[in-house]
Amino acid sequence: xxxxxxxxxxxxxxxxxxxxxxxxxxxxxxxxxxxxxxxxxxxxxxxxxxxxxxxxxxxxxxxxxxxxxxxxxxxxxxxxxxxxxxxxxxxxxxxxxxxxxxxxxxxxxxxxxxxxxxxxxxxxxxxxxxxxxxxxxxxxxxxxxxxxxxxxxxxxxxxxxxxxxxxxxxxxxxxxxxxxxxxxxxxxxxxxxxxxxxxxxxxxxxxxxxxxxxxxxxxxxxxxxxxxxxxxxxxxxxxxxxxxxxxxxxxxxxxxxxxxxxxxxxxxxxxxxxxxxxxxxxxxxxxxxxxxxxxxxxxxxxxxxxxxxxxxxxxxxxxxxxxxxxxxxxxxxxxxxxxxxxxxxxxxxxxxxxxxxxxxxxxxxxxxxxxxxxxxxxxxxxxxxxxxxxxxxxxxxxxxxxxxxxxxxxxxxxxxxxxxxxxxxxxxxxxxxxxxxxxxxxxxxxxxxxxxxxxxxxxxxxxxxxxxxxxxxxxxxxxxxxxxxxxxx
DNA sequence: CATATCTGTCATAGA
DNA sequence: CGTCTATGACAGATA
Numbered sequence: 449x450x451x452x453x454x455x456x457x458x459x460x461x462x463x464x465x466x467x468x469x470x471x472x473x474x475x476x477x478x479x480x481x482x483x484x485x486x487x488x489x490x491x492x493x494x495x496x497x498x499x500x501x502x503x504x505x506x507x508x509x510x511x512x513x514x515x516x517x518x519x520x521x522x523x524x525x526x527x528x529x530x531x532x533x534x535x536x537x538x539x540x541x542x543x544x545x546x547x548x549x550x551x552x553x554x555x556x557x558x559x560x561x562x563x564x565x566x567x568x569x570x571x572x573x574x575x576x577x578x579x580x581x582x583x584x585x586x587x588x589x590x591x592x593x594x595x596x597x598x599x600x601x602x603x604x605x606x607x608x609x610x611x612x613x614x615x616x617x618x619x620x621x622x623x624x625x626x627x628x629x630x631x632x633x634x635x636x637x638x639x640x641x642x643x644x645x646x647x648x649x650x651x652x653x654x655x656x657x658x659x660x661x662x663x664x665x666x667x668x669x670x671x672x673x674x675x676x677x678x679x680x681x682x683x684x685x686x687x688x689x690x691x692x693x694x695x696x697x698x699x700x701x702x703x704x705x706x707x708x709x710x711x712x713x714x715x716x717x718x719x720x721x722x723x724x725x726x727x728x729x730x731x732x733x734x735x736x737x738x739x740x741x742x743x744x745x746x747x748x749x750x751x752x753x754x755x756x757x758x759x760x761x762x763x764x765x766x767x768x769x770x771x772x773x774x775x776x777x778x779x780x781x782x783x784x785x786x787x788x789x790x791x792x793x794x795x796x797x798x799x800x801x802x803x804x805x806x807x808x809x810x811x812x813x814x815x816x817x818x819x820x821x822x823x824x825x826x827x828x829x830x831x832x833x834x835x836x837x838x839x840x841x842x843x844x845x846x847x848x849x850x851x852x853x854x855x856x857x858x859x860x861x862x863x864x865x866x867x868x869x870x871x872x873x874x875x876x877x878x879x880x881x882x883x884x885x886x887x888x889x890x891x892x893x894x895x896x897x898x899x900x901x902x903x904x905x906x907x908x909x910x911x912x913x914x915x916x917x918x919x920x921x922x923x924x925x926x927x928x929x930x931x932x933x934x935x936x937x
Numbered sequence: 938c939a940t941a942t943c944t945g946t947c948a949t950a951g952a
Numbered sequence: 953c954g955t956c957t958a959t960g961a962c963a964g965a966t967a
Contacts, residue, residue: 810954810955810956835955835956838955838956838957839956839957839958842956842957842958842959843958843959845957845958846957846958846959846960847959849958849959850959
């Protein structure tokens with residue numbers, strides 16, 4: 449798979465979307481939007497040509513100020529390291545033809561950095577993905593609140609609609625969710641099933657499990673799938689379901705008996721991990737060992753979350769859902785977010801961790817499945833978890849790419865505006881220079897004429913004669929009448 | 938309470 | 953054909 453081509457396409461899509469704001473909005477028909485957004489390449493190209501011509505039309509000077517060249521360049525370089533990750537990278541160091549030409553035209557050093565070489569930035573940052581992402585994020589935040597905002601508001605708008613502070617937001621939300629989780633906890637334990645006939649999962653999800661692709665699964669109040677109707681951790685007092693507590697405990701005990709794993713302890717170990725707010729390991733684990741699936745070993749390195757683009761692990765960063773049923777802070781253990789899928793997996797007693805479900809290669813994943821006897825419901829849940837987990841990461845990456853694409857386009861716009869201004873100044877200088885040369889030529893012409901004399905010693909009239917130079921360098925005095933005859937011929 | 942933003946999820950296309 | 957990835961669209965949670 450070619451990383452360049454792979455990136456160019458989404459970038460172009462983003463360009464198209466920016467060019468036609470309506471496409472960013474929800475349409476009546478998704479499929480229609482899809483086809484529309486992806487099949488109108490030619491008109492968009494025409495628009496780009498027109499836009500370029502406008503930029504080149506230096507008659508109307510509406511430049512608003514120099515671009516923040518160095519800053520944006522550095523910023524964009526910081527994005528580049530995605531290239532080796534998943535075949536994504538910004539700009540790809542392939543200047544668009546117009547810009548490249550423009551850069552060549554430009555005589556000032558201002559445009560040397562028109563398209564910076566991104567690779568060094570990657571190497572500068574090395575493997576410190578923390579720094580990599582932190583850099584990106586911080587700059588995104590800076591872009592969010594520019595101190596010298598010369599970018600047109602129309603271009604600020606789409607960017608500001610995007611997630612510019614995911615990490616911060618995640619932390620902020622994590623704290624906020626504690627209170628929220630407390631409220632939810634109280635709500636569920638107070639009202640119980642009578643007020644909430646549907647499970648938390650069903651209430652949270654628009655569709656719960658994937659529509660049509662999976663049979664109904666055993667969400668806490670949907671025991672039809674063969675799993676426990678709910679899961680309750682007795683040790684930490686977590687209640688994932690609005691079911692009867694006694695029966696829940698029963699179910700938990702049953703799980704204890706019928707399955708080799710101790711979910712309570714597993715959950716406990718997860719909750720005690722603390723370092724990472726998620727059950728998910730963010731490091732792909734290629735090991736196919738089916739034992740100790742919920743062990744702390746699966747916690748993975750939290751740094752993976754900060755890797756450039758979400759690698760393959762699934763995080764609960766900023767997710768509002770995982771915290772909803774966690775125990776309020778200040779209790780026995782550090783609150784750990786439990787996503788719906790995690791609860792489902794526990795409810796159905798899936799005998800391997802989310803980490804493996806999501807991150808294992810398909811072969812290893814299938815091999816893992818063969819090592820256990822799973823019901824259809826469990827199998828469907830596992831596959832749904834895998835699909836959702838991968839898609840969640842993909843969505844996160846997709847959004848980051850979109851943000852970076854917008855930033856890239858804004859920077860490119862600034863550069864083109866600066867270039868336009870430069871060319872306009874250059875044109876003005878040439879115009880003045882030309883006027884001066886014309887004036888000088890007229891003077892010289894008159895002076896030459898003033899020194900010319902005919903056979904009678906009389907000066908030639910500048911109205912009746914003109915000087916003309918032939919290609920061989922010789923100069924002739926030509927009467928206007930002769931010139932007129934030539935023109936008539 | 939309305940709004941904006943963030944995030945997870947689904948549907949879909951394409952590789 | 954199954955899987956994976958990318959992305960638009962949507963919904964829910966939250967600030």
